[in-house]
Amino acid sequence: MSDTTGTLDEALQRLHTTGPERNGWLSNHAPMAVEALVRHGQAPAVHRWLDHYAPKLEELPSASLRVTDDNWAEALGDPARITDWTLFFGRELDGRPWREVLAEWWPRLLPGIAGGATHPVIRTGHAVRTLLSDPEGVTAPRRAELAHALGYWAARHQPLPALAPLAAVPSAAAALDAVPPVPDQDGGIRARLAQLTAFPVWGAAPDPDAAKARLTELVTAATHRYATHGHGEPIMLVHAATAPNAVLRALPALPRELWAPSLAAAWAAAAAVTAAYTPAEAAPYPGTALTPEEVFARAAAHGDDHTIKFTDTALDVGDPLALAAAVRSVDLNPPVL
Structure with missing residues (x-):
């Protein structure tokens, strides 16, 4: 929905003085969370939420060396160049639609979709959704947010290891169930992703429409799976759903020939997070009689950024199991408000 309050632009302006990471490499989730809050009718709560979150944030890092059309390849994947990349995309977006x-850079960035624990692509998906939702009102803060998101993705770009194909599976749910967990689940996500060796074969699409349908299926399956498996790592496993949903949100802004490779990258991201954090056993979960609006209001009152973003994705899916998964995320993650 379109924001008629001005709250989103105000919040983005506040946030664009801060960096995309904190404490070394933890992500700044505020731009994504405030976009979801505004979209779901929680604009009056945004600045209070930001006041609570802001002390965690750090200033935008200093620029070091200008990224250009000639040297961008050597800067790709260099987190020390985050601000250089942000400035580059700011210039690009000032000069072109x-x-x-997005269409030029999307295929360059897709191979690094898992970089930054998938947060850069998720931030990009939120930024694109905002731009698509009100095409007549592409404001400077919203355009700048896309520059920050793409700059973060370029700086944290990190391809997955080479992966061998496992047996083909017939559905996204079966594919997620068949993903082998990494052997050592004691370290952080970068150490876990380095252990990946093979994924099930799923998601080949003969045409763009099939790619979109299978990407929708993947988002649904990953959201549903959180209800039964989210206890394995309640924060990190939300990304198995929110990362592919970010890709799904971007599809309408992309040329159709990019939809099939987008599906392949989204599957790799969802499978990688699943392999890194999936628990050994499923667990029972309670259903919910809450409406979508009530579920999101509960997530907003809970205040956790990951919970807000996952609930936003669950509402995109919209069925009873997705709503139950969202309530499960509220129950599993510690409240912050």
Whole structure:
């Protein structure tokens, strides 16, 4: 929905003085969370939420060396160049239509979709959704948010290891169930992703429409799976759903020839997070009689950024099991408000 309050632009302006990471490499989730809050009718709560979250944040890092059309390849994947990349995309978006910039850079960035624990692509998906939702009102803060998101993705770009194909499976749910967990689940996500060796074969799409349908299926399956498996790592496993949903949100802004590779990258991201954090056993979960609006209001009152973003994705899926998964995330993650 379109924001008629001005709250989103105000919040983004506050946030664009801060960096995309904190404490070394933890992500700044505020731009994504405030976009979800505004979209779901919680604009009056945004600045109070930001006041609570802001002390965690750090200033935007200093720029070091200008990224250009000639040297961008050597800067790709260099987290020390986050601000250089953000400034680069700011210049690009000032000079060209945002869809044109996105279409050029999307295939370059897709191979690094898992970088930054998938947060850069998720932030990009939120930014694109905002731009698509009100095409007549592409404001400077919203365009700048896309620059920050793409800059973060370029700086944290990190391809997954080479992966061998396992047996083909017939559905997204079966594919997630068949993902082998990494052997050592004691370290952080970068150490876990380095252990990946093979994924089930799923998701080949003969045409763009099939790719979109299978990407929708993947988002649904990953959201549902959180209800039974989210206890394995309640924060990190939300990304198995929110990362592919970010890709799904971007599809309408992309040329159709990019939809099939987008599906392949989204499957790799969801499978990687699943392999890194999936628990050994499923667990029972309670259903819910709450409406979607009530579920999101509960997530907003809970205040955890990951919970807000996962509930936002669950509402996109919209069925009873997705709503139950969202309530499960509220129950599993510690409240912050």
